[in-house]
Amino acid sequence: MSQDPITRLALELGRLPGIGERSAQRLAYYVIKASHGTGRKSLAHDLATALVECVEQARFCGTCQNLTTSALCGVCSDSRRDKTVICVIEGVADLRAIEASGGYRGVYHVLHGSLSPLEGVGPDDLRLRELVARLGDEVKEIILATNADVEGDATALYVARLVRPYGLKVTRLASGIPMGGELEYVDQATLGRALENRRDF
Ligand SMILES: [Zn+2]
Known part of the structure; x- marks a missing residue:
C-alpha cells in the first residue's frame, strides 16, 4: 500500500455497501477531524476498538444464523x-x-442473501443446508419472507421446492409489500399486516 493514510481510509470505507466515493471521503475527513478535536475522545480509536471487538465476538446463531x-x-x-x-x-x-x-x-432463519445469478449468488451461498437441518417433527410452517423483488421471489420459490418434501405448510407474506420492496424498509404496520395475512404458497 503506497497511498497516504487518508486516501487509504477513504478507500477502505468505500468498500462498504451503500458508501460511494464522495461519502467515503467525507467520512474519512470526519473521523480525522473528530479524533483531533479538543475535549473529545478519539472517534478513530473508539471506532477501531468497536470494529475489532465486534468481529471477534459476533458469530452466527447455531440454529437460525442470526x-x-x-x-x-x-x-x-x-x-x-x-x-x-x-x-x-x-x-x-x-x-x-x-x-x-x-x-x-415464531422463530427465524436468516439466509444471508438471495439467489442472484447475475451477481453469482447461487444456492450454495445461502444458509439453506442449515435450514433443511432444522426441519424435524417440531416444525409445522415455513413463512417465506424474502423481499418482493425478482431475487426475493426466485429465492422463495427455491426454498419452497426445497422444503416441500417435508410436508410442511408453506406460506408467503401477503401482498401489501410494494413490488420491488425490501422488507427492512417497509413500515411496521404494513409488515405486521402482511405477516398476519400470509397466504399459502
Ligand atoms: Zn437464532
Whole structure:
C-alpha cells in the first residue's frame, strides 16, 4: 500500500455497501477531524476498538444464523417463542424489521442473501443446508419472507421446492409489500399486516 493514510481510509470505507466515493471521503475527513478535536475522545480509536471487538465476538446463531455473541441468539433461546413456525428472511435487518412490527411469535432463519445469478449468488451461498437441518417433527410452517423483488421471489420459490418434501405448510407474506420492496424498509404496520395475512404458497 503506497497511498497516504487518508486516501487509504477513504478507500477502505468505500468498500462498504451503500458508501460511494464522495461519502467515503467525507467520512474519512470526519473521523480525522473528530479524533483531533479538543475535549473529545478519539472517534478513530473508539471506532477501531468497536470494529475489532465486534468481529471477534459476533458469530452466527447455531440454529437460525442470526448474528449474536452467544451460541444461540436471543430469539432462539427464548422459550416463549413458537418453534413450530420458521420465518425465512434474507438478512438480519429483516429480522429487526419484523421484530419491530411486534406481532410475530415464531422463530427465524436468516439466509444471508438471495439467489442472484447475475451477481453469482447461487444456492450454495445461502444458509439453506442449515435450514433443511432444522426441519424435524417440531416444525409445522415455513413463512417465506424474502423481499418482493425478482431475487426475493426466485429465492422463495427455491426454498419452497426445497422444503416441500417435508410436508410442511408453506406460506408467503401477503401482498401489501410494494413490488420491488425490501422488507427492512417497509413500515411496521404494513409488515405486521402482511405477516398476519400470509397466504399459502
Ligand atoms: Zn437464532
